Amino acid sequence: xxxxxxxxxxxxxxxxxxxxxxxxxxxxxxxxxxxxxxxxxxxxxxxxxxxxxxxxxxxxxxxxxxxxxxxxxxxxxxxxxxxxxxxxxxxxxxxxxxxxxxxxxxxxxxxxxxxxxxxxxxxxxxxxxxxxxxxxxxxxxxxxxxxxxxxxxxxxxx
Amino acid sequence: xxxxxxxxxxxxxxxxxxxxxxxxxxxxxxxxxxxxxxxxxxxxxxxxxxxxxxxxxxxxxxxxxxxxxxxxxxxxxxxxxxxxxxxxxxxxxxxxxxxxxxxxxxxxxxxxxxxxxxxxxxxxxxxxxxxxxxxxxxxxxxxxxxxxxxxxxxxxxx
Numbered sequence: 001x002x003x004x005x006x007x008x009x010x011x012x013x014x015x016x017x018x019x020x021x022x023x024x025x026x027x028x029x030x031x032x033x034x035x036x037x038x039x040x041x042x043x044x045x046x047x048x049x050x051x052x053x054x055x056x057x058x059x060x061x062x063x064x065x066x067x068x069x070x071x072x073x074x075x076x077x078x079x080x081x082x083x084x085x086x087x088x089x090x091x092x093x094x095x096x097x098x099x100x101x102x103x104x105x106x107x108x109x110x111x112x113x114x115x116x117x118x119x120x121x122x123x124x125x126x127x128x129x130x131x132x133x134x135x136x137x138x139x140x141x142x143x144x145x146x147x148x149x150x151x152x153x154x155x156x157x158x
Numbered sequence: 159x160x161x162x163x164x165x166x167x168x169x170x171x172x173x174x175x176x177x178x179x180x181x182x183x184x185x186x187x188x189x190x191x192x193x194x195x196x197x198x199x200x201x202x203x204x205x206x207x208x209x210x211x212x213x214x215x216x217x218x219x220x221x222x223x224x225x226x227x228x229x230x231x232x233x234x235x236x237x238x239x240x241x242x243x244x245x246x247x248x249x250x251x252x253x254x255x256x257x258x259x260x261x262x263x264x265x266x267x268x269x270x271x272x273x274x275x276x277x278x279x280x281x282x283x284x285x286x287x288x289x290x291x292x293x294x295x296x297x298x299x300x301x302x303x304x305x306x307x308x309x310x311x312x313x314x315x316x
Contacts, residue, residue: 047205047213047269055205055270082285089284111205111269112213112306114281121276124243129270148270 005103005149006030006132009056012098013145016091017138021071025143028135033125038133038144041065042080043123044092047111048100054108054149055131056099057123058092063141080117089113095145163261163307164188164290167214170256171303174249175296179229183301186293191283196291196302199223200238201281202250205269206258212266212307213289214257215281216250221299238275247271253303 010027017023043059060068062080069087070077077084092113100108116123123146125131131148168185175181201217218226220238227245228235235242250271258266274281281304283289289306 045203045272047207049205049207049267049269053268053270055272057272085282086285089282109207109267109310110211111207112211112284112287112308114203114213114215114283114306116274116279116281118276118279121274121279124247124273124275126247126271127240127244148272150270152267 002149005052005054006147008099008102009095009145009147010134011102012095013058013136015098016094020091020094021068023068023071023138023140025136025138028137030132030134033131033133033146038135039122040142040144041117041119042084042088043116043121044088044113045116045123046089046092046096046113048096048108048149049111049152050108051106051152052103052108052149053152054147055125056092056096057131057144057146058088058095059123059144059146060088061141061143064138064143067140085115085117088115160307163210163212164305166257166260167253167303167305168292169260170253171216171294173256174252178249178252179226181226181229181296181298183294183296186295188290188292191289191291191304196293197280198300198302199275199277200242200246201274201279202246202271203274203281204247204250204254204271206254206266206307207269207310208266209264209310210261210266210307211310212305213283214250214254215289215302215304216246216253217281217302217304218246218249219299219301222296222301225298243273243275247273
């Protein structure tokens, strides 16, 4: 994965949390994902396609997901319900959507988001793709961003 | 979700299992996903975007995943390892890729696949999208296909 791909995602995550949620995030060290997870309880996931293809995973601890949903909905939310699922999907959508605008040379479009739950879930990429994994701390708890993006395969007839 | 969207996915799943794996699948009743899961141990997931946006989930029981990977790799595989993860991602990719070719009026492209594991994982769609969920039986065990696809939102500047 090219390093030039990653910066727009870092910027869009920090912007989304600041402007939508009033929450300042502190970025940890980037690392290449080596199989082990570091994912949290609830993960928004969204596909990218165009001249590159990818998948973005925004994994939030339960506390971060609840605080984010409470802020977006302007009402206290204390359990993972449909509103929280939607909020996490929308955050993943915002992060991917803002980043794709910065990567216009790749002509990316975003898929529908979906949201994975399950206390011990893992989300794995194809073994020929090495996603970049970035841990963050926030006043609400930890979150992790994972981005895997590679040049699109050449296809015939599309 | 429009019903016209779903048939190409049913055809491509049956074709992929027949031609790639020599495995005949038996389709159960289509239903609208109502929150409850019906997912199995390992799920390949792939995004679609274009004039419609979506997500396809191909969820396999562990036994189906192992048999599918063993067939694709032509070597007996007895645990969920990187090869099995790749095989499940590739199957999701084949199902979505063949279906998109049949839905050419929507000008769809597919994202990178990713693969979710975790014994109790769930994959949820945004609450304004009602995916169609199709259970299958195979000689190797059960699998489930879920497809959520909606008209793309109108965006400015993209």
